[in-house]
Amino acid sequence: MSTEPSDTDAFQLYDLRVEVICPPGKRILCGARDGDHFRLEGEMLYLPAEQGFSIYSLGSVLPLLAAKQRVTSANDWMSTDAEIACPDPSCPSRLKVTRTGLRTFKHSEVTAVSRGPAAPNIR
Numbered sequence: 001m002s003t004e005p006s007d008t009d010a011f012q013l014y015d016l017r018v019e020v021i022c023p024p025g026k027r028i029l030c031g032a033r034d035g036d037h038f039r040l041e042g043e044m045l046y047l048p049a050e051q052g053f054s055i056y057s058l059g060s061v062l063p064l065l066a067a068k069q070r071v072t073s074a075n076d077w078m079s080t081d082a083e084i085a086c087p088d089p090s091c092p093s094r095l096k097v098t099r100t101g102l103r104t105f106k107h108s109e110v111t112a113v114s115r116g117p118a119a120p121n122i123r
Contacts, residue, residue: 009106009115013069014099016040018061021083021094029091030054040065042103042110060087061095068097 022034031054038053039046047053061084072079086093107115 009108010104011107012071012102012104013042014071015042015101015103016065016068017098017100018065019096019098020057021096023092026092028093029088030057030086030093032057032086032093039100040069042105056087057093057095060084061097064097068099071102 017037017039019037020032020034022028022032031052036051036053037048064078064084067078070078074080082097084095084097086095
């Protein structure tokens with residue numbers, strides 16, 4: 001199930017869009033507005049100009065983003081589940097994580113650590 005590029009130094013990550021979903025007519029406690037979003041491209045997070053994002057909402061979704069960027073099995077819940085609840089239990093907003101594209105990186109361009117010998121493929 002390898003989708004790795006043929007270049008042995010290369011690997012791929014998905015670009016992500018994280019968007020706020022607010023139920024109509026509900027009181028939103030985290031300061032978010034429906035449609036607020038940010039993009040994650042590689043390790044870089046981009047917010048639109050003049051748009052804020054709750055640090056608590058960001059903190060709730062950050063641990064999942066690295067896994068969501070990785071290529072996963074179609075049967076993995078990370079491939080199918082896309083919405084994360086607001087960390088405030090009284091706030092009905094959700095964060096929707098969408099994979100928007102696949103980007104290729106080279107190991108030698110993103111770290112100073114050499115790869116060394118190839119690790120065995122553990123299954």
